[in-house]
Amino acid sequence: NAGVTQTPKFRILKIGQSMTLQCAQDMNHNYMYWYRQDPGMGLKLIYYSVGAGITDKGEVPNGYNVSRSTTEDFPLRLELAAPSQTSVYFCASSYVAANTEAFFGQGTRLTVV
Amino acid sequence: TQLLEQSPQFLSIQEGENLTVYCNSSSVFSSLQWYRQEPGEGPVLLVTVVTGGEVKKLKRLTFQFGDARKDSSLHITAAQPGDTGLYLCAGTYSGAGSYQLTFGKGTKLSVIP
Numbered sequence: 001n002a003g004v005t006q007t008p009k010f011r012i013l014k015i016g017q018s019m020t021l022q023c024a025q026d027m028n029h030n031y032m033y034w035y036r037q038d039p040g041m042g043l044k045l046i047y048y049s050v051g052a053g054i055t056d057k058g059e060v061p062n063g064y065n066v067s068r069s070t071t072e073d074f075p076l077r078l079e080l081a082a083p084s085q086t087s088v089y090f091c092a093s094s095y096v097a098a099n100t101e102a103f104f105g106q107g108t109r110l111t112v113v
Numbered sequence: 114t115q116l117l118e119q120s121p122q123f124l125s126i127q128e129g130e131n132l133t134v135y136c137n138s139s140s141v142f143s144s145l146q147w148y149r150q151e152p153g154e155g156p157v158l159l160v161t162v163v164t165g166g167e168v169k170k171l172k173r174l175t176f177q178f179g180d181a182r183k184d185s186s187l188h189i190t191a192a193q194p195g196d197t198g199l200y201l202c203a204g205t206y207s208g209a210g211s212y213q214l215t216f217g218k219g220t221k222l223s224v225i226p
Binding site: 004033035040041042044045048057058064090098100101102104105106107 | 117119121146153154155156157158161183201213214215216217218219
């Protein structure tokens with residue numbers, strides 16, 4: 001099984017550019033999440049979704065947008081990239097809720113210059 | 114935003130030594146999970162604890178959930194170089210949306226051969 005697949009793995013953006021980080025899971029999980037991880041820090045929740053068509057903000061949503069048109073896909077959109085968005089981004093999914101195991105992708109390392 | 118404090122932040126020990134890392138909060142957890150993350154990879158679940166006072170063992174790793182469900186510990190016996198990695202605790206809280214996992218900053222463990 002592929003599990004959670006994130007693309008791209010690395011990306012360099014210029015200030016003000018936009019991009020979409022892709023995330024797909026093949027486990028038929030209802031819950032999907034986007035986290036960012038800065039050096040020396042834990043993971044901070046950006047957005048999450050409890051099912052197709054339903055999304056909600058996490059702890060640090062400013063500067064990001066998401067959509068969930070299908071169960072499998074949960075893309076993260078960065079508009080007007082800023083240096084503060086330099087980070088490693090992780091997508092995760094779980095079957096029911098946060099009390100069950102969250103499966104993570106390998107991450108996307110984004111640098112904004 | 115609920116805060117999870119992990120200690121120590123860094124730990125460097127010799128192979129064969131024992132160690133304990135801690136995860137604390139001022140709030141009561143609904144459940145708590147421990148993850149291990151290796152460089153360039155996403156976190157992988159080690160264990161989930163739900164009941165106050167619960168103890169779970171995974172080979173040389175022992176996980177304990179405090180009676181009041183506000184704290185947890187991870188004890189490793191006879192550490193090996195393969196235990197090297199970032200250990201993250203993640204909790205969900207009573208009253209919060211069950212679909213939000215809050216992560217601590219992690220304990221970076223290095224086991225020297």
